[in-house]
Amino acid sequence: MTRETWATRAGFILAAAGSAVGLGNIWRFPWVTADNGGSAFLLVYLGIVLLVGVPGLLGEFVVGRRGKKSPVGAFRDLSGSRIWGLWGVFYVVTAIALISFYSVVGGWILRYFGESALGLVGAQPAYFTEPGAYFGGVAAGLDALGFHLLFLGVTALVVYAGVRRGIELGTKVMVPAVLALLIGLAVWAGTRPGAAEAYAFYLRFDIATVRANFFDVLAPAAGQALFTLSLGAGTMITYASYIDEDRSLPFDGTVIAVLNTIVGVLAGLVVFPLLFSLGVDPSQTAPGPGALFVGLAGAFSQLPAGALVATAFFGVVVLAALSSSISMLEIPVSFLVDEYGLSRPRAVALVTVAVVVTGGICAFNPTIAGVGVFGFVAGPLVDTLLTAGLAAVLVFVGWVMGRDAVAELRSGAGGLTDALATPWLLGAGVVLPVFLLFTLLTTFGVDASIGFWPTVGVAVLVSAAAFLGVRTDRSLV
Numbered sequence: 046m047t048r049e050t051w052a053t054r055a056g057f058i059l060a061a062a063g064s065a066v067g068l069g070n071i072w073r074f075p076w077v078t079a080d081n082g083g084s085a086f087l088l089v090y091l092g093i094v095l096l097v098g099v100p101g102l103l104g105e106f107v108v109g110r111r112g113k114k115s116p117v118g119a120f121r122d123l124s125g126s127r128i129w130g131l132w133g134v135f136y137v138v139t140a141i142a143l144i145s146f147y148s149v150v151g152g153w154i155l156r157y158f159g160e161s162a163l164g165l166v167g168a169q170p171a172y173f174t175e176p177g178a179y180f181g182g183v184a185a186g187l188d189a190l191g192f193h194l195l196f197l198g199v200t201a202l203v204v205y206a207g208v209r210r211g212i213e214l215g216t217k218v219m220v221p222a223v224l225a226l227l228i229g230l231a232v233w234a235g236t237r238p239g240a241a242e243a244y245a246f247y248l249r250f251d252i253a254t255v256r257a258n259f260f261d262v263l264a265p266a267a268g269q270a271l272f273t274l275s276l277g278a279g280t281m282i283t284y285a286s287y288i289d290e291d292r293s294l295p296f297d298g299t300v301i302a303v304l305n306t307i308v309g310v311l312a313g314l315v316v317f318p319l320l321f322s323l324g325v326d327p328s329q330t331a332p333g334p335g336a337l338f339v340g341l342a343g344a345f346s347q348l349p350a351g352a353l354v355a356t357a358f359f360g361v362v363v364l365a366a367l368s369s370s371i372s373m374l375e376i377p378v379s380f381l382v383d384e385y386g387l388s389r390p391r392a393v394a395l396v397t398v399a400v401v402v403t404g405g406i407c408a409f410n411p412t413i414a415g416v417g418v419f420g421f422v423a424g425p426l427v428d429t430l431l432t433a434g435l436a437a438v439l440v441f442v443g444w445v446m447g448r449d450a451v452a453e454l455r456s457g458a459g460g461l462t463d464a465l466a467t468p469w470l471l472g473a474g475v476v477l478p479v480f481l482l483f484t485l486l487t488t489f490g491v492d493a494s495i496g497f498w499p500t501v502g503v504a505v506l507v508s509a510a511a512f513l514g515v516r517t518d519r520s521l522v
Contacts, residue, residue, distance in 0.1 A: 067369025109285025136279025152192030164352025291457030443474015
C-alpha cells in the first residue's frame with residue numbers, strides 16, 4: 046500500500062499549524078492567562094514556546110520524517126527495539142484521551158454557534174438570558190452526547206477523505222479563515238471602551254511581577270505551550286511522516302510556532318477588550334471549561350449586534366477546533382493503517398466508534414470519587430500524558446537517534462542549522478527532559494512538599510537515571 050504524502054509544503058505547514066491552532070488558543074488561553082496574572086503569564090508562556098516548544102517540535106519532526114510511520118512504527122524502526130515500539134502505543138492512547146474530551150467541547154461550540162446564528166434571523170440566542178444556567182443545562186447529558194457525535198462525525202469525514210483531499214485541503218481553508226476572522230474581531234474589539242486597560246492587563250510586561258510570580262505560572266505556562274503546539278501526543282510525528290522531500294524543518298517549525306502564537310495572542314486581543322469594555326474582571330469569568338461559554342456569552346448578550354459578534358466568534362472557534370481534532374483522530378488511524386494494513390475507511394470507522402464510547406463517557410460526565418471524568422481527562426490526565434510524551438521523544442532523539450537526529454535536522458536546511466544542530470541535540474536530549482520532569486513534579490505539588498531546590502534535584506536524578514538506562518540497556522537502543 047502506497048503511503049500518502051502532503052501535496053505541497055504549504056499544505057504541511059498549514060496542517061501542522063491547524064493542529065496547534067485549536068481550542069488551546071481560543072478556549073483555554075485567555076482564561077489561563079487571566080488566572081495567572083495576565084502579562085506575567087504571557088511573557089513566561091512566550092519564553093517557553095521559544096525555548097521548549099520549538100526545540101520539542103523539531104524533535105517530533107525529526108522522528109516523524111526519519112521514521113516515515115506513525116509513532117509506533119517510527120520508534121520501533123529507528124531504535125530496532127520492540128520496547129520503544131510499545132512505547133509508541135502511548136501516543137495512540139494519548140490521542141484517544143485528547144479527542145475524547147475535545148470532541149465534547151467541540152460539540153458545545155457547535156451548539157453555541159448554531160444558537161448564535163439563529164439570532165441573526167430574529168430569534169434571541171437562548172444563552173443570552175442566563176449564560177451560567179444555560180451552560181449548566183447543556184454541558185452534560187444527552188444534549189452534550191448528541192453534539193459530541195455531530196462534531197466527531199465532521200472530524201471523521203475530513204480524516205476519511207485522506208491526507209491530501211481531507212486534512213490538507215481542509216486546513217488550507219480553516220487556518221487562513223481563523224486568522225482573518227480573529228484579526229477582524231481584534232480590530233473591532235480595540236475600538237471598545239476599556240480597550241486601553243485591557244491591553245495594559247494583557248500586554249504590559251512588568252518584570253517585577255514576573256519575578257515575583259515566576260514559579261507560580263511556570264507549570265501552567267508550560268502545560269499551555271505543550272497543549273497549544275500539539276506536542277507530546279505524537280501529532281507532529283505523524284504529520285512529519287507524510288513529508289516526501291527534504292526541506293528545512295527548523296524553518297517549518299518556526300513558522301508553525303509563530304502562527305500558533307499569533308492566534309493565541311489575537312484571541313486575547315479579542316477577549317480581554319470585550320470583557321473590560323463591560324466592566325468584567327477577567328479573573329472572575331468562570332475559570333475552567335465554562336469560561337468561554339459563560340463569561341463571554343454573557344458579554345455578547347450586552348453588546349449591540351451581539352448575535353452577529355457571537356456568530357463570528359464561535360465560527361472562528363469551530364474552525365480552530367476542527368483543525369485540531371482531525372490531527373488527533375489521524376494518529377490512531379495512521380497506526381491502524383501502518384501497523385495492520387487496514388484501509389483508511391475501515392481504520393477511521395473503528396477509531397470513530399471507539400471515540401463515540403470514550404467521548405460519550407465524558408459527555409455524560411459521571412463522577413468517580415468526587416472527580417468528574419471530563420475534568421480528570423481534560424486536566425491532570427492530559428497534562429501528564431503530554432509532558433511525559435514530549436520528554437520521551439526528546440530522550441529518544443538525544444540518546445537513541447543521536448547523530449542520526451542531527452543529520453535529519455540538517456537535511457534540507459541551511460548553514461545556520463549546521464551550526465545549531467549539535468547545541469539543539471544537547472538541549473533537547475538533556476536540558477529539556479529535566480525541565481519537563483521538574484514541571485511535572487510541580488504540577489503534582491512536589492515542590493510545595495519538599496521545596497524548590499530538592500524538587501530540582503529529584504528531576505535531575507530521575508532524568509540522569511533515565512539517560513543512563515536508555516544508554517546502557519541494549520534492548521532499549
